[in-house]
Amino acid sequence: MEHAGGSYSISLVVLSITMAIAASCISLDMTSRARQSADRRRRSFWLSASAVTMGLGIWSMHFIGMLALRLPFPTTYQLFLTFISLVIAIISSFLAVFVVSRARLSFYCFIFAGVLMGGGISLMHYIGMAAIQSTYTIHYKLLPFIGSILIAIVVSYWALYLTFRLQKPNWLEHNPTGKMTGAVLLGIAISGMHYVGMMATHFAAAPEPAEHMQSVPSGSSTFLTVTLAPDALSLWVGVTIFILIAILIAGAFIDRKLALESAQLSALQFEALYNGNPDLVCTIDLQGRIIQSNYAAGHITGYTAEELLLRTRHDLLPPERFEESERRFEKVSQGIPQTFEMELIHKNGHLVHLNATTIPVLKEKRVAAIMLIAKDITMQKQNEEMFRKSDKLSMAGQLAAGVAHEIRNPLTSIKGFFHLLRRGMGREDIYEVIDAEIDQIDSIITEFLLLANHQPEQYKRINLKELVGHVLTLLQAQANMNNIAIETRTAPDLPYILCDENKIKQVFINMIKNAIESMTGEGTITVDLTRKGDKDVLIRIADEGGGISDELRPKLGEPYYITKVKGTGIGLMVSFKIINEHNGTIEYKHADGAGTTVEVTLPID
Known part of the structure; x- marks a missing residue:
């Protein structure tokens, strides 16, 4: 049996590969636009244009490659099969780009798209080879035949995977390198499949050329018998290249128009947001x-x-x-x-x-x-200042009314006893009552002055255990008189605090005095000194008195609000103010049994 080979025109080989890469680049770009578009019709347009571009590119590459092959015998191409090969290239391309245009892409999507694209390239090639009409028959070597199909599928998979793996709709816009890599790989898949497939091709002369020619049934369409000469095929390939160029120009025009519309919309949005x-x-x-x-x-x-x-x-x-x-x-x-x-x-x-x-x-x-x-926020600031002034006036009125009320009571007592003294009814117990009432007035004025002092003084590092010890020493006599025991528990390595010693002493004096006065009979007051986390110390004072109801507890610290018979309420308000100045907190809680627990938190130095 006689065999025939051929040689290639290098310039046409280069043109065929360039055509494959250019068509791949245009197609991938259009696919990316389809992924970006939220409009269904525009998305369908870009997918269709991408499929037509890729199909024409695959088809053109194949037949440019065939024209590059110089065979020692004349050939023609059956028009019907040549047309079918183009349709298959377009359909397989559409299916592949449709799969990768989805918003979410899995590993299996890329495999499926690679099989569709690679299979379409291979099917188009071998149908195009079947369209060749000559006195020679075509045979294929098995290994190169299988290798050509694997090249088309595997390289198509990698091209699509590297291009669309990030699954971001606008990724291609900002990563032209990734798009070009995918286009080159897809061009290699098309060209590699073709030229490896041609290595598998074996032309052999038929024993009797007449037997090679297929008879066409009399009723068949003449379209099935029409053939294209290489010159005519060159013309059709040229038309295909022209169509690809036209698609490229149309795509650029549409892209420019869309970009202009987007820029105008952005400008209008910016203008609306700005002005x-x-x-x-x-x-x-x-x-x-x-x-x-x-x-x-x-x-x-x-x-x-x-x-x-x-x-x-x-x-x-x-x-x-x-x-x-x-x-x-x-x-x-x-x-x-x-x-x-x-x-x-x-x-x-x-x-x-x-x-x-x-x-x-x-x-x-x-x-x-x-x-x-x-x-x-000028009006807001003015309103806030007005409210602050109003609050200050209201507070000043409450304080003035409270002080006047609290001072009037002892002054009334003093005035009455002076009348008795003037009448010569002086007794020793009268002097004691007058002295006690004067002390009460002095206490009220002292607390009022403490409230007016806005800035803490003489901050220094203080040993909290020693400070509380001094306070307990001062109040131990009063506790003993009321049959009340005071127990102290101090955590080891208790840190120092930074405070005004006299003011903090005043707070603890008020707290422990309130605890003593809340207990009508004998009992125990517990004072715990511990750390609270890494930045604070906690002083917990628990008594066994009557306790404070949930309704009354939120009012603690208000001026002249008291829960005991004697007192002004200013002492607790001053205590809250002092602790707040030291960046601490005061919180009243129910004790485990009866009574009240007050927790004072102060920051560690």
Whole structure:
């Protein structure tokens, strides 16, 4: 049997590979657009265009490769099978790109898409080979035949996997390297399959050419018998290349149009957010100059947009805010957003209070400008100040009424006893009562003065165990008189605290005196000194008195609110104030049995 071989035109081989890679690149780009699109019709358009482009690319590559092969015998191509090979290339490409265009892609999706794409490339190739009409028959070597199909499937899988593995709709836009890698691999899959498949091809002359020619039934369509000469095939390949170029140009035009529409929409959205915002919005360059401002900025500052243009931030800030502004400006210039309250000087001279946020504007990962968004809170500040003044007046009235009431009672007693003394009815017990009432007045005035003292004094490191020991020494006599025992439990290695010793003593004197006075009979007061975590100490004072109800407990610390017969209520209020000044807390709880437990927390030095 006579065999025939052939040689290749290098220029056409290079053209065929280039065609495969270019078609792959265009197709993958269109597939990426389909993944990005939320519109169903636009998505279908891009998928269809991608499939047609890939199918034409596969088909063109194959027949350019066939034209590159110079055979020693004449050949023609059956038009029907040639057309079928093109349809199969387009359909298999559509199925493959449809699979990888999904939002969520699994490992099996890539395998399935690779089989569809590689199988379509292989099927198109061998149907295209079957379209060859000549006096020679085609035989295939098994190993290269199988190898060509495996190359098409495996390399197609890797091309699609490397291109779409991140599953992000806009990934291809920002990673052209990944898209080009996938296009090159897909081009290799198409070209590699073709040329390895041609290595498997074996042309052998038929013993009797007449037997080779297939008879066509008389009733068959003449379309099945039409053949294309190589020159005509070259023309069709040229038309296909023209169509691919037209698709590329149309895609670029559509892409430009969509990009323009997107840019216009973004500009409209930005304009609406910028100028339609009721809050002050302005853009500041890195030299601190205002380069753009919205309508609300003029309303809030009193300046027109033209007057604000190129003013520096220092032109609008009070001088005492310059240093703070520099610190914040430096941070936001480094890419760190800031949220803070600030003041601006209105054009008329009064202060405008703003709640502001500064956001860095990035260009190529560098801060190019700063956007300031600020809400006018001047009225809110004025209302808060009004409420504070109102609260102060109310508190002053309550204090004045309470002090007047508490002082009037002992003064009335003193006045009455002086009348008795004037009439010569003086007795020793009268002097004792007068002395006790004067002490009561002195106690009220002392507590009132403590309340007026806003700043803690003489902070120093104090041994808490020793401080509580001194307090207990002072109160031990009063406890003994009431048949009350005081037990102290101190945790080992109790740390020092930083405090005003006299004020903290005053707090514990008030707490333990209240505990003693809450118990009508004998009992025990327990004082525990322990650590609370790594940053605090806990002083727990538990008595066995009547306790405090849940309804009354929230009112503790209010001025002149008391739960005992004698007292002013100021002592507990002062205690809350002192502990708050020391960044601590006071909390009242039910004791395990009867009585009340007060827990005082103070920070460790």
